[in-house]
Amino acid sequence: MKLIFCLSALLALLLTRIDTAVAQNFDRKDLCSSCKACDDFYQYANEGWLAQHPIPDDHSEWGHWDEIIDRNLDILHQILDNASANVRKGLAQKGSIQQKLGDYYSSAMDTLGRERAGVWPLKAELDRIDQIVTLTDLRKVVSHLHPIGVMVLFEFGSDIDAKNSSRVVASSWQGGLGLPDREYYFKQDSVSKALRDGYLTHVAHLFMLSGRDSIWSFAHARIVLDIETSLARASMALPEQRDPDSTYHDFKINDLVALTPHFSWPDYFKEIGSPGLGEALVGQPQFMHSMDSLLAARSMDDWRAYFKWHLLKSVADKLDARFDRENFRFEQMLYGEKVQLPLWKRRVRATDRALGEALGQEYVKVAFPPEAKSNMLRMIANLREALRADLTTLDWIGEATRKKALDKLNAFVQKIGYPDHWRDYTKLKIDNGPFVLNAFRARKFEFERQLAKIGKPVDRTEWGMTPPTVNAYYNSSMNEIVFPAGILQPPFFDAKSDDGYNYGAIGAIIGHEMTHGFDDEGAKFDAKGNLVNWWAPEDLKRFQEKSQCVVQQFSGFTIEDSIHLKGEQVVGESIADLGGVTLAYNAYMKSLEGQPRLTIDGFTPEQRFFIGWARAWGSNLRPELQRILVFTDFHPVNYFRVIGPLSNFPPFAAAFHCADTDRMVRKAGDRCVIW
Ligand SMILES: [Zn+2]
Structure with missing residues (x-):
């Protein structure tokens, strides 16, 4: 009331x-x-x-x-403040929409908690990456990072089959870059060069905040940029990405296996929880092929750095103030804001x-x-x-x-x-713990929701914007x-x-x-x-x-x-x-x-x-x-x-x-x- x-x-x-x-x-x-x-x-x-x-x-x-x-934002702010207050007063039933909104927002606003926690909410993820020794370990980490929204190497989800709009299929797209587009890796004008320098420093700074020394951090920032430049070189340019004829490639499982000998799709499908997948649309087969060669060509030390960077980047604004500030510093270089948006607006x-x-x-x-x-x-x-x-x-x-x-x-x-029909969030667990972990659960909920659509009739009531x-x-x-x-x-x-x-x-x-x-x-x-x-x-x-x-x-x-x-x-x-x-x-x-x-x-x-x-x-x-x-x-x-x-x-x-x-x-x- x-x-x-x-x-x-x-x-x-x-x-x-x-x-x-x-x-x-x-x-x-x-x-x-x-x-x-x-x-x-x-x-x-x-x-x-x-x-x-x-x-x-x-x-x-x-x-x-x-x-x-x-x-x-003002209206949403009011709604979320009320929801948080209701949770605090014990008025929101556990598992209800009110509780989820209230806890998600208050965990996001908990600056004291995030300072106390530092980087520990990421410890399990960082350890997992540190243990990569073989290509199999590497794939398992990809299978783990994708569901929590860290889209290393390529994007994966589901889509309506462009040539048969009555069915939903698995679909993949080029990805894995940290700069806004492939061209940013190659442009030679002074603004672009300065941006790449700023990017290197930014990658190194996030490594240092995660506990590495500066020599390791700057050396590995260079490795990250090298890997991303290779991925960028293999990427399709933006105008061509708009052409649905150029990006439609239906791959059966055997063709997928042949496309990337160093990355096992059947195992990946099993590990992300969709063992039965027999095909996928591949937006850019050439990109996948180049990515596969790169997997074999670079050392596991290089890949550990690349994965770590993408993990840190994807949650830097949700970690303690040092990460948040560093994240904003690079954002400023890209977009030019003078000061950061108030925390509540971002949350x-x-x-x-x-x-x-x-x-x-x-x-x-x-x-x-x-x-x-x-x-x-x-x-x-x-x-x-x-x-x-x-x-x-x-x-x-x-x-x-x-x-x-x-x-x-x-x-x-x-x-x-x-x-007409609202999304059912029953299976999404949100609590008042670290914000990063709530964010991971929400991303995983969405990833699994996308995969669950494959093979089912298209839901024509679904919306693509909130x-x-x-x-x-x-x-x-x-x-x-x-x-x-x-x-x-x-x-x-x-x-x-x-x-x-x-x-x-x-x-x-x-x-x-x-x-x-x-x-x-x-x-x-x-x-x-x-x-x-x-x-x-x-x-x-x-x-x-x-x-x-x-x-x-x-x-x-x-x-x-x-x-x-x-x-x-x-x-x-x-x-x-x-x-x-x-x-x-x-x-x-x-x-x-x-x-x-x-x-x-x-x-x-x-x-x-x-x-x-x-x-x-x-x-x-x-x-x-x-x-x-x-x-x-x-x-x-x-x-x-x-x-x-x-x-x-x-x-x-x-x-x-x-x-x-x-x-x-x-x-x-x-x-x-x-x-
Ligand atoms: Zn338009």
Whole structure:
């Protein structure tokens, strides 16, 4: 009862904040009074707001997304504080959701306990690694580390079979790196070199904190970097990882055995608790083959160092303050934050990762009223109609392809807010002991949950994001679009805001996810979610040419004057943005038919639509983060998510009366138009 009371009080607080936001909606001072919309619409729609919202020291960026994330964290914090208090007072039954949330969070916040414990919670793991003498010992350690979330060498889990979406299979993917991507091991510019030096020191420092002397630590940090560089060399580059045809390789057990003579898959399967596995999808067979050669080539002393490093790295932020500080020091090099996020924020996030659907049940009670769902359903229905109209009239596809595309649209599944069935955490034991051990148990629970799905019918009710997540996704194997409650919040989605703004913000995000079903990757999957070509050859050729237009256009964009976006890497997300804006705009225009056209604050409905889109991406970014995003993210940098799509979209130019020669207007022949 007490909990419900507290949540209601919080809800009242939240509603007050929302009201304030609505009353102001967006203020003219958020925009730029001296900018021309047709010159640089990102600046025009965001400059005032960006100037008033500098990046907090503990962040590497700050935009509307971060505001929502922060607001969600406050709500989750309250829920977890209450759960912890209930456990302390003996009000939470052992084994209940309350007890697990309460104990997980309080063990995570127990700074005194973590100082007292030091590195001892890892002792059993470190000893196990120290005892590696043979390749068999090594494999057994891999089989032990993978379930507790330390993904040495490669990633392993389960997935829907891309070519038969009715079954779940074991699946593996390249992995085992400590830097963000393979390119980080080879780039020769001064920033990248400094980062590698910083990485070496970081690895050595964590070794020293675990009890090794500095000579051993620096020598073995070098060995770790060497091993990872070899793995990186064998790794597939990011753009190619997006191509489902390149990454689909169904290996029967005998083929697996032949692929890696020094790593026994049957034994690995037995040791991770799935002895019956007879096959696995292998994302990158060439990587596995190279990894196998490396297993034989390097000494066991080298491998012990490599495993130890990955163990320490995976939990450094959960150990005592020395580890936590060292972990943050390297994070700063990557992302550029000035100070560390407060502990409670990091621990709330960790709890969301470990127990997301337990925490989510409480979150949606506070943050997702039933009206929000009905409003979303209405908007999604309108977007679907806009896509239907588009597919029906598109002039560059033939009738056979058109029919298949419409079949795919008709089969779209939508999930909004939170799952119909909540995950069962009964088998997960959480106590008030060291946080690291709770984290290991939560990871193992998830690993085993993934393996348990193999061979069973696909659970179509499952969600891939937790309810408080500020994000959305399209899943090609399930042909579904999914919107967690976390993103359906002001200013992206506000039941009390005008339709123009909502369609431009959340509407275009809905359209973005729908278009993923038809981007260069999604378009390879049919209505049932199977990787099979449903395109007539000439239509496919035209589609690829149109995608190439997007690749070239985005490759032309630069940050820091000289670092180019990678068109091949961001093409899918950019196609989705182009489609998303187009579909949402068309849906909005249709909804306006027969309605009075309201000018709000001097802006026409069309203008407010485009301002909604541009403000969704308004964000201050540190240069470190911007660089890492260009190198590793499949999305273009926010600035170009505004400039790119709108400069290709004539209704934007019309809404702001731009001249053909203005910067935000591409000439007819230069425009990329797909959906
Ligand atoms: Zn996307």
